[in-house]
Every structure is written in structure tokens, then in C-alpha cells.
Amino acid sequence: MNAVELPPPVETEEVNYLTCECGVKQWLLTTDHKRIGILFLYTILVFFTLAAVAAALMRIELLTPKGDLLLSADYNKLFTMHGVLMVWFFLIPSIPSVLGNFLVPLMIGARDLAFPKLNLLSWYLFVIGGALAMDAIIRGGVDTGWTFYAPYSTTYSNSHVIEMAAGIFVAGFGSILTGLNFIITIHKMRAPGLTWFRLPLFIWSMYSTSLILVLATPVLAMTLALMAIERIWGVGIFNPALGGDPVLFQHLFWFYSHPAVYIMILPGMGVASEVIPCFSRKAIFGYEFVAFSSVAIAVLGFLVWGHHMFVSGMSPYAGTVFSLMSFLVAVPSAIKVFNWTMTLHRGSISFSTPMLYVLGFIGLFTIGGLTGVFLACLAADVHLHDTYFVIAHFHYIMVGGMVTTFMAGLHYWWPKIVGRMYPEKLGQLSAVILFVGFNLTFFPMFILGGLGMPRRYHAYPPEFQIYHVLSTAGASILGIGYLLPVIYLLWSLKFGKKAPPNPWGATGLEWKTPSPPPKHNFHRTPIVHEPAYNFPPLDAS
Amino acid sequence: MNEPPAKVQFDNLEQQHDASRLGMWLFLATEFLFFGVLFMAFAVHHLLHPQAFASAVKQTNLLCGSINAALLLTSGLTMALGVTAIQNGRSRACVNWVSLTLILGLVFLAVKGAEYAGDISKGLVPGRHFAMNGEPAAQIFFWLYWLMTGLHAIHLIVGIVMLAAIAWMTKQGRFSARYATPVELAGIYWGFVDLIWIFLYPLLYLIGRVK
Amino acid sequence: MSIPVLPDSASTLAPKTDLILLALTALSVVVMAIVFLPMIYFLFKYRRGRPADRTPLDLPTMKIEVTWTVIPLVLMMGLYAWASEVYLEEETPPLGAIEINVVGKQWMWKIEHAEGNAEINELHVPVGKPVKLTLASQDVIHSFFIPAFRIKQDVVPGRYTSEWFQPTKPGTYHLFCSQYCGNNHSQMIGSVVVMEPAAYERWLAESSPGQTLAQQGASLFRELGCSGCHMGNSVVHAPRFEGLYGKPVALQTGQVVIADDAYLRDCILTPAARVPGGYSPLMPSFQGRVNEGEIFQLIAYIKSLASAPVEGSPP
């Protein structure tokens, strides 16, 4: 049975969104969501590269216990740059602004997002914000850490804090506009017949992510603005010498930043929920539960911010409440993991590159999430707070989880985006390299943290060295795991096999239109008659 | 009547209208959280320094604040009337109501300007010449006072520019009963600016004033 | 070179924390087994091209979902209650603990013992006795972290925080500043020396400056001119400190507060904000004129007057 009433896609060379009007100006002023997605892809890759170089320098410094390669001041600037760029200029826009932009209208059968001009504005805001941040870095850098804790950031640091905050502020408004666009588009522009419970789960995850983007980012923006104003004029809202409260800054910062960590995982979960059914040829197990758990994560995520502040001097009773909420927020994630596993049952599983990445994701995310539960556990966090255990926890989720699914998604939709196949064997190889390198880099950090190695240290007691050496070795492998795909994906642009409209035999509207899609996505508005992931039933053989 | 065709990404004008309206509401939710940080900071410092805040609030200009509250509430009403007018196709009435709203907004700004001038001469600007030096935390009150009212004023100015454009376009006959989306959006936005003042007014002028 | 896997365990809280960590690890291993073993089995059994029975089953989805929601939830609630209890214990110093003051500043730790001994980046304590640290910061936020004791507490400027421990094993342990505090954050380290009680007494005597903390405070009290108002027959009507510490004080606003360390500190730095009933706000602020270490000394002095007879009342 065919899902939509469409003429069979024509196999001739037709004009698509890449080949029509391709001057520089047409690209820079485009309002086509697909092109904007590609603009984002290029931009975030630049920031990722810069942040990864910072990571490489940090890892090399940490090879020896003495701080011999870099001055402590430079090391501090490096991890700040690494954290800021990775979080705000790479990971937050990664899946939403690149794949989300490209896919949301395609998946719901729309011709574009609701507000294409705002969408372009998002990209410009992002670029301006990024330029400000880069300028701050070039002119000498910032040394506050990505968390900007007052009063260090407001009074004591001598670095370019204000400009960096301005960069994040501007880029933040870009994120808000993206989130707003997605919510409206998903609400109002679904194709006929595409009811909420027929939506691909990727859309559900984008919807939840957008809610957080829209509701949390303004809090960050104002908090950073207050921080900058305080730095310029000595306001005193956060400065204890003037009657202010430095812990208030932490409350405001984490009120944004904890929900923001879910911005950095929900989209990845969405990708996993697309890839697993496709490569098991089977509908996802418990669709409604997976869908609603995304929303539950988004909502509960707003109530747990205090778990970053268990030893900040906050009331211990508030601590117990935040701990409880943090345990609860683990439940919807648990639901997802179990449903993904159950989807494999009686499937027909193929180990194509996207699937390999996603399987790696499930493993790494589970470990990262379980160690999050360690940290949510009050007495355990008192010991583990601000040690490498925390570093390991969030790299497992953000790199092992989100970056891995970003790679999965990039491979999965690559044929759709560029119209060419990537080399499968190399893809599988790099997925394996990434997995191995990742674990070697970050697993030793759990032990380091347990031993009490504090984070943001560029020199450390010699007994910790062995673990740092392992970690740096792992980072070199990991580096190869990132480099390889860059090379072969670029190669495939020219030499890859031409991609058919639906190379994976997947369901979903994006596969019902040519690869790459035409300018307005569909030749005729599709009409949907069936639930998501409606694969033909498998039989006994 | 000349109504513009729906933009290419939309199926029809109705869909476009719904999308724009929902978009405005969401945008205002964002704005509310943006202000929310300042409210939060205000609340926390109110708890930390009840005395200083109580004596600081006595220094603000209750008369100006109250006049402005009345002005904005009235303008909320006139704006609503303007929107209703265009929805019923009476574009002349709409122009009048929107212009009246705009004027009320300008008067608000004038009163606010006079108030600011008075505040400055009373030495209520935090910094070296701050008048209430005995109470360091009163500075925080006034920082928040200037930040919150200033941010509100910026929003109001944006609103006034928006209303001017709307009045002009209505006059040109660009809107009708069938297509009034921009007028409605401006109305929603104006309502939001009102609402923020309804929160600011008690915080900055009333609470702790009378004891 | 020995490769450490577990940190030293040298306080009464350490084994309790370790037990929780162990339980968490066990739970994680079980969860991972539950997730990964079936997953690997499915991946093997249902890989494409391998013959297997793939006919869809009609499973009771709702029951399954509820099961795997509720079981982890129950397990986690147990852990939650347990860990919270230990945390609340960590946050409540026992009565009669040895009190030691710590001042953090970029980038060193200054430690003041009640006996008057002062040390930099080193903390000497006797084994087997509870110790309560009162923490103050001169500038930014620091954090006082002793991995072997499994305790950590941020040191926040503008207020006092505290932590406590009871060492169980003599030895020398790491002391780290674990909250990022600027350039030499990673140099803000030191050691905690746990000694047998006798050795500790000897150490106190040997490194004694000859004056207790309270005596140092008393001389400061005169040097800064506090005594001019607060002592003898001064013209200014200012409160006396005999019997003040630890007692409730009625403020002009009608509020009643306990005269503890934090209150005394606030009185010295922002006297106008909390005027005790019956006095007029005449006291100047000493903000910027005394540092956190000196405030500790003044407080120690005022504390030492707690048991002195209140003037005017029979002894």
C-alpha cells in the first residue's frame, strides 16, 4: 500500500533546490529552509573545528601533571572557548538548525516553514553572535568557564566577558526564532491527514526542543545581560560587596542551562527514533510513550536546575527537592531506551552506518544518563561535583549521545540532502572508530572523578597521570573518527552514487519526493492515510 | 477589496492568519520570561533587603506612576476598540482608535520622561551621586527600577512605531474585515506592553509604601 | 608507580558515601544488563538475512510500559531517600565539634584555629574528633574539597558556609579548590594533615603564636576603635557584648534573630541594615576596613564574652 497519492517521482535530471538559482546572492538571501539548513551546517562545522582544536590542545596539556605546555591563563581560556563554542555554537544548533530546518517541512508535507524570512534572520543572528564570540576570543579570550559564575565574571575576570556574552545573547535570539518557527509550523502546516499521532517521532522531539528554546533562552539572555550590565556599571545584583547575591546568578543560569541540556539530547533521541524503525523494518514499539516522553522531559526539565548547586550553600532542603525532581526526569528517558530496545525484537536488522551510530548512541547515552543519576544522588554529588566525573557524564551524553546521533542523522539523510550516497564501508568503519575512541577518551574520566580530580585544572597531582594519558590517546582516535567522515562525505558530493528518492526503503513524507527535493519540496501537497512507520509486516523467514 | 494572496508556504489566508497569531503569542511568552528574570531578581532582593526596598519605594514618584497606569489601561481599551472596528470593516474608526492609542502612548512617554528628570534631580540614579547612600541595597532597587522601566519604555516605543505604521496602512485601505492580521497582532503586542506595566506599577510604586 | 582506583577513605562520612556509590554502580550494572543483553541478543538473532520468526506479536503494550516505568522508579526512590539522609547528616555539624575558620582568597587558603594558630594551604586536625569548618571568601566563590573525606562546600563571598568531618585515619590528604576561581585555580591546593591527638597537641603548642584567636580579636577590637563605643563608659549608646553570642536579639524592625557568626559579621559590615532595638543607627560600616580573617578574630572575641557576666546584672 502506498502512503500518499503522488505520481511516481520522475527519474530524469530535474531542477532541485540545489541547482536552481545558485549564485552567492541567491544562497545568502535564500528563504528556502533546505538551503538555510545547509548554511547552518557549514557554520557550525567551523565552530566545531575551532572548539575541537581547543580540546586537542587541552588534552595534550593534560598529558603531564605539570602545566608545562600552556600557561594556566591560556588553559582557562581554552576550556571556556571549548565549552562556549561547543554548547552554543555547535551542539544547540546542530540537529535542530541543520537537520530540523531541512526536515521539519519535508516530514510534515509543507512547502516551507511558517516564517521563512525569520528563519533566514535566525541564521544571520547566529553568524553575528558567532562573529562577536570569535572576536572576543581573538582579542584575548574569556576565562570564566562556560558557566560565567558571578562574582568572578562580573568583577574579577580581566577578559572579554561582555563581548562573549553579547555574542551568546544575539545567537540566543536566533535560537528563539528557530524554535518559534518550528512550533508554529508543526501546529499549523501539517499535510492533510497528518494528525498528531501520525507524526514522525523526530517531529515530536523537535516540538519539545522548540518549547525549551522558546521558554528558556530568554532567561539566559536576560541573565547574561544583567551580568554584563553589572560588569560595566557595578550594579550589585550579584555582587555581595554591594548587597547582591552571587547564588542568584547560579539559579538564573541553571534555570536556563538545565533545560538547555535537553535541547542537546531530545533532537538526538528524535533521530534515533527514526533510524531504529527504518533499519529494523518495523514500527516503533510504544509510539505514544516515546512521543509523550519527549514532552515530559521538556516539562520536567524546567524543575531540576538546582541539582547543579547542591554544594553552593543553597538550603539543604531545597537540595532534597531538586534531587527528587532529577530522579523523576530520568524516568521518561528510561521509557525511550526500553522502547528502542523492544523495537529491535522480531525486526529485520541491518547494520548500515546510521544504525551503527544509533546503536552506539543507545549504549553511550545509557551510561551517560545512569551517571547523571549518580550526580542527582545528593551524598554522591557532594563528592563528585566539579570533578572529572561530571566532565565524563556530560561528554557521554553530549558527545556520545548527541554528536553520535548527529552523525547518524547526517548519514541517514545525506542522500536526501545532496542527492548522492556516501561510501557505506567507510561509514561503518568510522562509526566503529568513533565508538572505540570515545570510550577510551572519556571512560577514564569517571575514575579520575571518583578519585577526586577537580575539573578546570591544568596541573594535577602525578598519581592521576595514567588516566589522563589514556584519555589523550583516546582523543587522538576520536579525532580520526571525526576527520574520516568529513573526508568521505566531501568526496561523495562529487563521486558518490546517485541517490534514489528512498534509498533505505523508509516511511515518511521526506522519502516520497525526489533526492534532492525540488524547491518547494513536493510537486503536489501529499495526503496521508496511515500511521508513522507503517512497514509491511515481516514474516517467519 | 484588495487582499494580498497568501504567502507561498501557506495553503490559504486563514492558515497564514492562524500561524501569525500563534507566532505572536509565543513571541510574547518569550518576552514574558525575558522580563521574568528582572521580576525574579526583584523578588529575591526584596526578601534579602526588606528595609532598604521599603524606604526606596517611597522615593519613586507615585503620581506619575499612577497617571501612567491609567493612561496605559485606557490605551489598552482604545486599542481593543480599534481592532474590533477593523474586524467589522470600519477602517475609518480603526484609524481613529489606533491613533488615539498612539497618542496615549506618547503621553505616557512624556510623563515618564518628566518623572525620569525628577528622579535624576532627586539623585535616584545609582552611582557616585546616589542620594540614599545610607542604604547600599537601595541602589539595587533603583538599578532594577531603571532597568525595568527602561526596558518597558523601549517596548513601548517599538509599539508606538508599530501603531503608526498600522494607522498609516489602514488609512491606505490595506486592511479589511477579511484581512486584518497585522492590526490584530499589533493589538496583542500592545496588550502585552500594558500587562508588563500592570506588574511594574505595584512593585515599583506601591508595595511597602504605606505602612 | 601505583595506579589508584579508589580514593583514600579517611572520615566517618567516607564509607557511607562509598556505600551509596557502590549501590549506584550495582544498579547501573543491573540496568545495563537489562538493556544491553536483550539488545545484543536481538541484534544477533534478528539481523537481516538470518532466518528467524519475525511474525509480529500482539503484546500488551500498556502493561509492559507501566512495568518498565515503575520498577526503575521504585529502585530510584530507595536510593533517593538513602542518599538524602546522608546528605542531611553531612549538612548538620554535630555539637561540640572543634571549630576552625577558613578564609579562601585568590589563590590560597588561610586557616585560623581557635587556639590562635594560623596556617596557609595546610589544615592540621586530630584524628577521631568532629571538626566544623566555617568558610568565608575574600573575593570570588571557591570550594573546599577534601576527596578522602568525601566532602565539599562552596565558599561564597558575603556569607558564611560550613562543613564538617570526623577523620578516622592519620595521614596527609589532598585539599583542592574545586570551584573555578580564576587564573591559579589549579594552584589553590594544599593538604590536610590528620594527626594522633597527642601529636596534634604538640603541633598546636609548637606553632602557637602565643595568643588565642579571641585574644587577637581583643587587640583588633581596640585598634579599630570598637572599644571606644562598645566598652567602658563611652558617650555613644552602643550595645555591650557580654552574654550576647548565641542569644536572640530583637531588632528595631520587630524581627528577632539569633546572634550567631553570620549575624555578627553582618553587624560589622552593614550595621545600618540590622539595628538592635533601643539603639540608634550610629555605627559606621567597616566594609573594606577589615578582611574576612580579621572578622573571624573579632567574632571569636565577641564569642569569648558570651560567658562573661552581663554588666549590671548579678554574676
Ligand code: HEA
Ligand atoms: C545533553 C546534555 C545532558 C543531559 C541529557 C543530561 C541528563 C541528566 N543529567 Fe546532566 N549535565 C550536563 C548535560 C546533560 N545532562 C552537563 C553539561 C552538566 C555539567 C554542567 C557544568 O557544570 O558545566 C551536567 C551536570 C549534571 C549534574 C550536576 C553535577 C554537578 O555539577 O555536581 C547533575 C546532577 O544531578 C546531572 C544529572 C542529570 C540527570 C539525572 C540526567 C537525566 O536526564 C538522565 C536520564 C537518563 C538515564 C537515567 C539513562 C536511561 C535510563 C535507563 C536505561 C533506565 C533505567 C534507569 C534507572 C533505573 C536509573 N547532570
Ligand code: HEA
Ligand atoms: C558539545 C559539546 C562538547 C563536545 C563535542 C566536546 C568534545 C570534547 N571535549 Fe569537551 N567540554 C564541553 C563540551 C563538549 N566537549 C563543555 C561544555 C565543557 C565544560 C567547559 C567548562 O568547564 O567551562 C567541556 C570540557 C572539557 C574538558 C575539561 C576541561 C577542564 O575542566 O579542565 C575536557 C578534558 O579533557 C574536554 C575534552 C573534550 C574532548 C577530548 C572532546 C572530543 O570529542 C573532541 C575530539 C576532537 C579532537 C580531539 C580534535 C581533532 C583531532 C585532532 C586535531 C587530532 C590530534 C589530537 C590529539 C593529539 C589529541 N572537554
Ligand code: CUA
Ligand atoms: Cu579557589 Cu578555585
Ligand SMILES: [Cu+2]
Ligand atoms: Cu542539569
